[in-house]
Amino acid sequence: MYELERITARRSELDALAEELGKRLQEVQAEREELVIAERVLHRLAERGRAEAEAAVAQAPVKVQVAGRAVLLIPHRGDSPDEMALPGDYRRILAIVRAADGPVQVRTVGQELVPRQATFALLARDGPSMQTAPHGVDRAGPGC
Structure with missing residues (x-):
């Protein structure tokens, strides 16, 4: 019967370990999901920043000298x-x-x-x- 007690004890140790690992896995998955969301937000902010910078460059008025006066080319x-x-x-x-x-x-x-x-x-x-x-x-x- 000694083997049966050992098997039962080992099974309860593994059940406790499985429960602990399950909790840990849920925490890791939740953190990974948060990181995925944070990554998406950073990509969108970077895209918006690039688009705004490109728009600012495209819309920047160019001044030239005409008859001694600074005027906008466009x-x-x-x-x-x-x-x-x-x-x-x-x-x-x-x-x-x-x-x-x-x-x-x-x-x-x-x-x-x-x-x-x-x-x-x-x-x-x-x-x-x-x-x-x-x-x-x-x-x-x-x-x-």
């Missing part, structure tokens, strides 16, 4: 479709086009954007070769 477009988000020159162009009764030529818009005195100053600076006269009128002026 105007920055934000999420707001509001006209007030546009640069001042663009808003003035829209106002000129809206004020017209029909289609507007670029020349007309340019004439309204650049004041008349500034136009004459540009013509005087560039010299008479840049000036144009009405048809049939000598550049030097009438009666010269």
